[in-house]
Amino acid sequence: MKQESPPIRSFIRDYKLEKPGGIICFTASVHFQSERNWFKFISLVHIITISFKHLDVIYLLNPEIDAKKIKTMFTNNHLFHYTRTRRFQITGKSKTLGEYIINIIPINTYCGTTAMAELKAKIHN
Numbered sequence: 787m788k789q790e791s792p793p794i795r796s797f798i799r800d801y802k803l804e805k806p807g808g809i810i811c812f813t814a815s816v817h818f819q820s821e822r823n824w825f826k827f828i829s830l831v832h833i834i835t836i837s838f839k840h841l842d843v844i845y846l847l848n849p850e851i852d853a854k855k856i857k858t859m860f861t862n863n864h865l866f867h868y869t870r871t872r873r874f875q876i877t878g879k880s881k882t883l884g885e886y887i888i889n890i891i892p893i894n895t896y897c898g899t900t901a902m903a904e905l906k907a908k909i910h911n
Contacts, residue, residue, distance in 0.1 A: 788835070788837075789833070789835050789842050790835060790837075790840050790841060790842050790862060791842045791862055791866050793866045793867055793868035793874065794833065794842050794844075794866060794868075794874070796868045797868045797874045798810060798833070800868075800872060801872075801892045801895070802895065803833075803892065803895055805895070805897075809897075810832065810833040810834070811830060811831065811832045811833075811897035812830070812831055812892050812893075812894065812895045812896065812897060813828065813829070813830055813831075813892070813893045813894050813895075813896055813897070814828070814829060814830075814831045814890045814891055814892050814893055815827075815828060815890075815891045815893055816828070816829050816831075816846060816848075816888060816889070816890055816891075817888065817889040817891070818854070818856060818886060818887075818888050819886060819887050819888075819889075820880070820883040820884050820885065820886040820887075821883075821884040821885060822883060822884060823854075823883060825854065827848055827850065827851070827854075828848070828893070829846045829847060829848035829851070830846075830847035830848065830897060831844065831845065831846060831847065831890060831892075832844075832845040832847055832897075833845075840862075841861055841862055842861065842862050842866075843859060843860070843861050844859070844860045844861075844876070844890075845858060845859050846858045846859075855880075855882055855883065856880070856883065856886070856888075857878075857880070860876050860878070860888075864876050864877065864878045865877040865878070872891075873889045873890065873891055874889070874890040874891075875887060875888065875889050875890075876888040876890070
């Protein structure tokens with residue numbers, strides 16, 4: 787499936803993240819930086835495209851994220867960038883954390899058999 791955002795298309799192509807059936811799910815090191823906070827964590831990342839809405843959606847699938855009070859879903863409404871250092875970057879603004887930058891750096895293209903089965907089931911339902 788063709789993504790709407792050029793930075794996402796380049797990122798997926800360069801890291802060869804798309805799996806058969808158009809599923810894009812991988813493990814990444816996620817670095818969060820704001821005026822008040824900096825932390826990193828490992829997370830599954832799932833990217834989907836809703837073609838009829840011209841919308842790309844990025845999900846961070848780590849349950850521990852809620853404790854950090856950051857969003858786990860990002861859309862084209864946020865600023866997406868793909869840097870020369872091959873980091874996918876999301877910029878945004880939060881009421882509690884202020885302006886932020888999230889860098890997503892794939893560790894591998896492995897999503898796990900349980901996660902893949904759940905994602906495939908959601909696609910077919």
